[in-house]
Amino acid sequence: MIFDPVYDENPICSAKGCRATAVWVLAWNNPKLHTPERRKTWIACDEHRQHLADFLDLRGFLKEVVALDEWNSRPGGTV
Structure with missing residues (x-):
């Protein structure tokens, strides 16, 4: 079974050490690799959304920030 945190029933924030439920998806790519x-x-909780977005945006990686429910409802919105 493959674990996918975006589609998991209890998604946990990607911020280091955070165990809060995630409600945001930060979509990104590294143009040197992808x-x-x-x-x-x-994925991020409300508290860490901005911090994680700033980290990705500073590097030019951030493409969009979307509510987790919206991301999951997109057709073909696989990661």
Whole structure:
């Protein structure tokens, strides 16, 4: 079985040491490693959303921030 934190029933924030329920998806890619259409994901609780987004944006990796419910309802919105 493959674990996918975005689609897990109890998704946990990607911030180090955080055990809060995630409610946001931060879609990103590293253009040096990934094709432009590829999206990697981190998930975040309300408290860590901005911190994680700033970290990715500073490096030019952040593509979008979307509510977890919206992300999961997208057709073909796999990670």
